Amino acid sequence: MSRAKDKRSGRRPGASDSRGQIAVAAREKFAELGYEHATFRAIGAAAGVDPALVVHFYGSKQELFREVMQLPPDVSDALVRIADGPREEMGRRLAELVLASLENPATRPIVLGRIRSASSHPDAAALVRETVTRDLSALTRAVGSNRPDARAVLIGAHVVGIALARYVVQVEPLASLGTDDVIDLIAPTVQFYLAGPLPPE
């Protein structure tokens, strides 16, 4: 709490720039190295600031990860609004939103950094669990089909698998396909998990 207050009250001119640079550098390092190896030292070096400033702004690595790896509010909002559109196009719209986030240099490190970190560190795993159960379940609950929580995990799992294969492990031909082609390929699956018939629990 006192640190959160510090953040807002203690800024000197330029502090918000440093904070933003640190956030960008932290996302890049989490995506490139995973949670464990993305040290304050590595993040400070990438941001061009003293590692002590990273600690000053964010306190612990867990707080830093939690804060900089949130999806931007416009992405979270767009996610839930998918339930408002035409029912038969929800899968395509969600696939479009996912690919847009993955192809955007500002958001790709957030998605890849979570995936890379989640498979190796409990803090990151907890954040990924939270996102799936909050952001994606908000969508599947709004859609109103049976078993919304199972649907959210199935969609999250598919997105994670596609992101890993395309951007991290870079398996061909997926790694080189155009964005529109990937959307065409996965949209029917996303649609099925959003609104298709799932067996009852």
Place this chain on the structure above:
Amino acid sequence: MSRAKDKRSGRRPGASDSRGQIAVAAREKFAELGYEHATFRAIGAAAGVDPALVVHFYGSKQELFREVMQLPPDVSDALVRIADGPREEMGRRLAELVLASLENPATRPIVLGRIRSASSHPDAAALVRETVTRDLSALTRAVGSNRPDARAVLIGAHVVGIALARYVVQVEPLASLGTDDVIDLIAPTVQFYLAGPLPPE
């Protein structure tokens, strides 16, 4: 080559037991710690042997990973034979094979160790790429639908995502579902990627 010859000719009584214990321990450590942190020392300790014996048997960590993380031949064989069965049940049979491998304590570390390692190390990533393009593409080519290589990656990506969510990140409700329920949930998607209509390239 000379090492491979050593392996076969130089065995003393008990060597094959040590070798097997090392293989089991290595799979467990790769699954638990990922490629980088699964050191010869950690693997030797888990196997109850001197780390030098691990080096003696396998030479380099890359060779060790490559050898112990292969799918057992019966799993590879079962994979390709799926194309011989009823066409409309291929997805279910593949889902059953995947879940059986993931629920079996002997093969689960192979799948999880590859996934955990692939997202953090190029050697492991290369092995995972090879498996997808060889084992899964052998199946999708045998099935005979269009774009067999894209289908293989899409299936591989979905399997990896499900395995990560269920066993590594342990997202609920997926982590606690019964095996049969998981098979029911993913079989239609696997069937779609094996034999459903994909847009042309």
